[in-house]
Amino acid sequence: MGGRSRPRGGAAHRRGPRRACPHSESRRSSMLDHVIRGATVVDGTGAPACTADVGVRDGRIAAVGPQVTEEARTTEDATGLVLAPGFVDPHTHYDAQLFWDPYATPSLNHGVTTVAAGNCGFTLAPLHPDRPEDADYTRRMMSKVEGMSLVALERGAPWSWHTFGEYLDALEGRVAVNAGFMVGHCALRRHVMGAEAVGGQPSDGQLAAMVRLSHEAMEAGAWGLSTTQSSSHTDGDGQPVASRHARPQELLALARAVGEHEGTQIEAIVAGCLDQFSDAEIDLLVEMSAAAGRPLNWNVLTIDAAVPERVPRQLEASERARKAGGRIVALTMPILTPMNMSLGTFCALNLIPGWGEILGLPVPERIGRLRDPAVRAELLRRAGSKEAGVFRRLTNFGRYVIGDTYSEANRGLTGRVVQDVAEERGQDPFTCLVEICAHDELRTVLWPMPTDNDPASWALRAETWRHEDVLLGGSDAGAHLDRMCGAPYTTRFLGDCLRGRRLVGLEQAVRMLTDDPARLFGLRGRGRIREGWHADLVLFDPERIGAGQATLVHDLPGGSPRLDAKALGVRAVWVNGVEAIRDDVVTGAVPGKVLRSGRDTRTVSTR
Structure with a gap:
């Protein structure tokens, strides 16, 4: 995307009388690497924006003030543009993609300069040195549970490590974003x-060995522990993933180990994250955070005015944690991120009780069963029952939009709503949807329209975002690659704040994307525009900031597909003072750092 040589801003952002920025300190005499002149600086703290020059030297912010006069190797006029700290995405799965895509696209394009990965209990390390089959198991698990291309996993990553430290070393010096990883x-x-990890219970000696291994990972730089007990997480064999078999004693032992290391966290997923926590789940999360003396975050808080009891129930965990000496933080997305569905490949519909057995059959048999009225009736009954939980929101099939189609019989249906087609054909919506998919041998792409896009739900979101234990994030970037594209949440949110619903002011919106997640993770010197801090910066046009429509591209190793979305209005992104993006194009530089606990993070108090 080409940029304008003289960008213009809205009236509120045009350069006017200079107001002194509160960040100016003493200047050093050596030449600056780069100066960004006349930007509207939004520093990440929530303080009012100010017009200022920002100078960068040796990867850090060296000068912030009304007029930086030091000599610089390069300068640029940022009149009318907003300069913000680099965005911090607290929940990604870039663990594998960074090997074939060091730029973490499209997150970097959308201003994300720091990513937290290794979430949901899934990491590529450690791997047992005497069991090469463990790497194959891990690849198949990641392909199933996180929707990553198996071919890309096999061809795109070297799989040359055994310890967690060796995994981090394999990424060192070859990434364009800053990246931290849970174990x-x-x-x-x-x-x-x-193999006994699935279904078995550890002996005392095995539990001790697990704790020792977690200590080794955190000594090497792991940000802490991630774990899952979610019913939606199954491995490549269709079995519950290993951590789902852990009992509280095991989880608490690992949580206590986290508390022995500086700058660490816990990230945990339980079944109730999908809808509402049980009392036992709240007890477990509270005990884990309190045992570690560290914050625990979970993903993702779904906000829907049609289910008003969900938010207070989920945030009850945070309230109880504070009383117990812990802290529980809910991640929630500030935009609606559509996820496509398919009757042909594994998707969220498979997770509805009773559906997986049918949707897991070979395609010809699956089509036959789906065309059986009795089978469809039973599937609809299960989909509408309480046991479907949060997935009930996916079962209004009349509100599905038809995406890509592949047969002559379906010509012209792309973009149409199933309800309209069903009325034309005299069918009920689910029968109509099944017939459309059957003509494509179940390859049809389906997009459910969101049920929570109403004014009441957006008002509830704005209220919930103000809670001290709610953090924006949960993009899952790097996962579910052909199903969803959550990475652009940063630019979409800012565009909505500036030109859409305007639920949050610009300064507050930037703080929610930068300083808030940086402070949760205890990032040293990141998340704000301040002299001496790392020069992770985003320069954008407030009149254009946003994201293009997600489109399917085939650029993964082996030609596998993923969804991508262009960044709109992002002029440049700097990581550690080096330009990594210019007008939505990667520069080829890899200035990112592997951020290690203790060295790059400090301990965050739970009190």
Whole structure:
């Protein structure tokens, strides 16, 4: 995307009388690497924006003030543009993609300069040195549970490590974003217990070995522990992933280990994250955070005015944690991120009780069963029952929009709503949808329209975002690659704040994307525009900031597909003072750092 040589801003952002920025300190005499002149600086703290020059030297912000006069190797006029700290995405799965895509696209394009990965209990390390089959198991698990291309996993990553430290070393010096990684419970369990990790319970010696292994990972720089007990997480064999078999004693032992290391966290997923926590789940999360003396975050808080009891129930965990000496933080997305569905490949519909058995059949048999009225009736009954939980929102099939089609019989249906087609054909919506998909041998792409796009739901979101234990994030970037594209949430949110619903002011919106997540993770010197801090910066046009429509591209190793979305209005992104993006195009530089706990993060108090 080409940029304008003289960008113009809205009236509120045009350069006017200079107001002194509160960030100016003493200047150093050596030449600056780059100066961004006349930008509207939004520093990440929530303070009012000000017009200022920002100078960068040796990867850090060296000068912020009304007029930086030091000599610089390069300068640019940013009149009318907003300069913000680089965005911090607290929940990604870039663990594998960074090997074939060091730029973490499209997150970097959308201003994300720091990513937290290794979430949900899933990491690529450690791997047992004497069991090469563990790498194959891990690849198949990641393909199933996180929707990653198996071919890309096999061809795109070197799989040359065994320890967690060796995994981090394999990424060092070759990434364009800053990246920190939790160590996944599933990998710890598999390393110690082998195949018995799925279904088995560790002996005292095995639990001790698991704890030792977690200590080794955190000593090497892991940000802490991630784990899952979610019913939606199954491995490549269709079995519950390893950590789902862990009992509270095991989880608490690992949580206590986290508390022995500086700058660490816990990230945990339980079944109730999909809808509403049970009392036992709240007790477990509270005990884990309190035992570690560290914050615990979970993903993702779904906000829907049609289910008003969900938010207070989920945030009850945070309230109880504070009383127990812990802290529980809910991640929630500030935009609606559509996820496509398919009757042909594994998707969220498979997770509705009773649906997986049918949708897991070979395609010809699956089509036959789906065309059986009795089978459809039973599927609809299960989909509408309480046991479907949050997935009930996916079962209004008349509100599905038809995406890509592949047969002559379906010509002209792309973009149409199933309800309209069903009325034309005299069919009920689910029968109509099944017939459309059957003509494509179940390859049809389906997009459910969101049920929570009403004014009441957006008002509830704005209220919930103000809670001290709610954090924006949960993009899942790097996962579910052909199903969803959550990475652009940063630019979409800013565009909505500036030109759409305007639920949050610009300064507050930037703080929610930068300083808030940086402070949760205890990032040292990141998340704000301040002298001496790392020069992770985003320069954007407030009149254009946003994201294009997600489109399917085939650029993964082996030609596998993923969804991508262009960044709109992002002039440039700097990581550690080096330009990594210019007008939505990667520069080829890889200035990112592997951020290691203790060295790059400090301990965040739970009190």
